[in-house]
Amino acid sequence: MRKFACPSCGADVVFRSAQSVYAVCAYCQSMVVRTDVDVTSLGVMAALPDDMSPLQLGTGGMFDGQSFTIIGRLKIGWSDGLWNEWHMLMDDGREGWIGEAQGFFSVSLEAEENSWGGVREALERCRPLLEGNETGAAGIRPGFSVTINGVQLRAVDIKLATCLGSEGELPFAAPKGRRTVSIDCVGADGEFATLEHDGKEASAYLGRYLEWDALRFSNLRPLEGW
Incomplete structure (x- = not known):
């Protein structure tokens, strides 16, 4: 764990993960980027929209026999709704994401590009969505297959x-307005994957859907009725 003074307000900005490069100051909402010796402010982040999620920064849980702690969050919007992507740090040092949408949860870890089969080609076919090319996007449909691990x-x-906003520690910069093409995929045995492209970088995350009880959450946000 490393601690820096926020360049904007002087408050402590803590990086629990060695892989986290960006963090949002909890006091002034400035996004800061970490170098080997210092941090630099990238500007003030937008306030996160309110929601009824019971999760929060510092929520703990279990996945595959490993304890984890939530250290960051992205609030994502699309034409039909919103969802949360919670950045988690596992006790063995691995990082992953908990997707939370309408009471459903998925846990996924980033897959190395050398394990991809057809992923980059699929994302390139969907690039017109990101570029606002309605003609090029007209024929984009799900149903194709990819291979990961x-x-x-x-x-x-x-x-x-x-x-729509972010907080805590993140492995990449996620300012308000950052757009990505997002492709959800499922496997025959309950596997789940998300493929993403922001116009510069492509990523693939592989995991599975899980029930609430399986994640054994702790330190939840107090909500009326819970």
Whole structure:
């Protein structure tokens, strides 16, 4: 864990993960980027829209026999709704994401590009969505297959997603308005994957859907009725 003074307000900005490069100051909402010796402010982040999620920064849980702590969040919007992506740090040092949408949860870890089969090609075909090319986007449909870590998955949803705000530690800069092409895929045995492209970088995350009780959450946000 490393601690820096926020360049904007002087408050402590803590990086729990060695892989986290960006963080949002909890006091002034400035996004800061970490170098080897210092941090630099990238500007003030927008306030996160209110929601009824019971999760929060500092929420703990269990996944695959490993404890984890939530250290960051993205609030994502698209044409039909919103969802949360919670950045988690596991006790063994691995990082992942908990997707939370309408009471459903998925946990996924980033897959190395050398394990991809057809992922980059699929994202390139969907690039017109990101570029606002309505003619080029007209024929983009789910149903195609990709392979990640030897698992075959079928694309079931393709959308243009926009970051509405972020907090905590993140492995990449996520200012309000950041847009990504997002492709959700499922496997025959319950596997789940998300493919993303922001116009510069492509990523693939592989995991599975889980029930609330399986994640054994702790330190939840107090909500009336819970």
